[in-house]
Amino acid sequence: MGRESSSVFSGTVALVTGGGTGIGRSIALRLARKGAHVVVAGRRAGPLGDVVSEIEAVGGRGLAVPTDLAQIGDVKNLANASIEHFGRVDHLVNNAIMNYGGAYDAVTVEQILHMIGVGLTAPLILTRLLLPQMRERRSGNVVMIGSTAFVGWPEVVTYSAIKAGLDGFAQGLRREVVGDGVHVTTVHPAGTDTPSMTSQARREFVALGFKIFSPEFVADAVVDAIARRRPRVIIGSWEKRHVWLSHVDPRLIDRTLARMRPGFQAAMLDHQTPSS
């Protein structure tokens, strides 16, 4: 994949939301090593600046755009700032997330709206703003970072809805723009070692038997999904089977998740995506 994917990325421009930490950071650095210039966005300037320094250290060009994706004005500014600085965006990676765990009726209305704003509205609007240029150039990639939870998991119900929404959006949009040279895909990570994988969540997920992947492993899958134009990628062999079974035998998955529910409850108790 090495040389082939480098030629896909060399001299192109990527925009990665949540690019200061976790999976987003790894994607930004992988793309930079393959020759892309990278815009990274998130609320905190510190982690973004560190990633830009790392990009520059491997000979790339980076741009940090401090952005609150819950604010639509910030989303528009991010698209404009990327175009103004680099002239275009070839690869949009919608990666940032805000998650509040717990039973659905224990999460507040404000928290639900916050999750949807960052995790669903912002990716759809950012894609809407950058797509026309991609279609005009007859080239571009849009990647939605989903989650295995898109099958519908308890204790992360809004998060599941957001990830299912991103998946449906990506499948539909790809089929709409397939003739325009633009590729749209979803990469669904399994449990991954990032700031969101708190020690509490890790302990419970490992006890449930989940494998925890490295963010670099997920970043490689994203690079591969773009380079090989894969329509949907699910990380993890248990997870692939789980997604398949959820479509062919949802009652079986009801029973599986009922057994796992106490672990999910313990993992997600008072969970909030860390921001420091």
Ligand SMILES: NC(=O)c1ccc[n+]([C@@H]2O[C@H](COP(=O)([O-])OP(=O)(O)OC[C@H]3O[C@@H](n4cnc5c(N)ncnc54)[C@H](OP(=O)(O)O)[C@@H]3O)[C@@H](O)[C@H]2O)c1
């Ligand atoms: N970690 C896992 O186990 C796992 C599993 C499956 C799927 N995923 C998916 O992988 C993606 C990345 O997850 P991660 O675990 O790597 O996340 P993370 O780095 O632990 O944290 C979330 C990222 O999103 C950014 N963010 C949060 N709210 C934001 C806002 N209002 N505006 C702009 N940026 C915001 C954060 O930056 P600031 O705080 O600076 O804003 C941070 O960079 C997500 O889509 C997640 O759902 C993760």
